[in-house]
Amino acid sequence: MPLAPTQSLAHDIHVIDTGFVRELFDASHLIMSNGRGAFVDTGTNNSVPHLLAALDELGIARDNIDYVIVTHVHLDHAGGAGLLMRHLPNAKLVIHPRGARHMIDPSALMDAVRAVYGREIADRDYGELAPIAESRVITTADGMTIDLAGRPLKFAETPGHALHHHCIWDEASRGWFTGDTLGLCYPALATSRGPHVIPATAPVQFDPQALHASIARLLAANPQVLYLTHYGAVREPERIAKQLLSQIDAMVEAALALDGTPDRHARLKAAFRDIYVNELRRCGSTLDDATLDALLATDVELNAQGAGVWLDKKKKQAATA
Structure with missing residues (x-):
């Protein structure tokens, strides 16, 4: 698949099509601050060339990336994290504590993926997950903030889609990076009313009561924009949530x-x-x-x-x- 162009947004945020499944289906977001960067979600191993090409396109050195943040460990969000970090010498993985062990030793996660999809499809779509040294892993806590070169990024635990899910608040844009908590908003489904959302309740940890609470928590911050892995920046958070x-x-x-x-x-x-x-x-x-x-x-x-x-x-x- 040819490499898709990068979409640059306000507040030095860039949307990169990971190439997973189809065009405009799965995104990685790159946040920049004073020349330092953080990826939010990575797609799969097959997505890594797209992300590295985006850095080249934007003129960003690979050693200027400080963080690879994954919202949760489902492979369309985190499958490429280990391979990507092999190309980013200064990056730390930032991950929910429930997901960290699967990135440090992905063997059990890989076995589960092969059991569900079969070895041929798993190898084709996801490849062999690359382990990440524990010394390069930062686990989050609810309310924790990391500093991206003067730009605070705050983490909120958001179960409902998965127990190992957190969202990231960016005060600079007054936006949430929502992973799958705010559902799926494919551009292809947009209507005359604007972006259109559908739920994401994939196995095995769907919990509607927890999801209601997580969404209420995100809205309580009065966000101006949502950055969805599926797909891109979405306005009108209240309408989308309703x-x-x-x-x-x-x-x-x-x-x-x-x-x-x-x-x-x-x-x-x-x-x-x-x-x-x-x-x-x-x-x-x-x-x-x-x-x-x-x-x-x-x-x-x-x-x-x-x-x-x-x-x-x-x-x-x-x-x-």
Whole structure:
């Protein structure tokens, strides 16, 4: 795949298409301050040439990167971190404490990926994860701040999508780097009303109650912009959050109604697909059904899997209460 151009935003923030899956699907953000830099999310091993090319394009030396920050350890966000850091001699990995061990020794994570996708697909899409020396890893705590050459970046623990998820507050832009907490906002789904968000409830740690609380916490900071890994800078945080939560609530209602039914997974997929398409139509999407289904297929599948795991956990907890 040819290397995509870098989009430069206000406040010395740059959006880099990682090349994962399709164009404008998966982003890494590069924050610069007084000549020093931090990447937020990395894509996969296959994304590393895109990120290094962006540094070259912007005229930034590789030893000027101080941090590689990952919002969580799902591989579309963190899979390339180890390989990238081999090219960034001064960079430290900044990661939620629950995710650090998987970056220091990625063998268990790699085994899990191969178990889910099969070795051929895992090797093609993700490659072999490169371990990161523990001495180069910084684990965060809720409310912790790191300094990027005079630019404070503050971390907030945000479970709901994953227990190992945190978001990063950038006071300079009054923006959150949200990983998957604020869902998926692919440019291809935009309507006449603007950017359009759909939920991200991939397995195995979806928790709707925690996600509601995390989103409320992010909004309480009165952000002006959201920087989404999927994809790029998004304005109107209140509208985006309201749209996201209404779909999550509809998904939870559908999931509870379908629990215990035959072919539960297939029914969840059909129900979630209808929730997303109906919301797109309500907002004026003119894309035909076939195009929408192609754009939504992967997330419908993953979200149904995540909801299924959540339902099974609820039943197990009820049985042991």
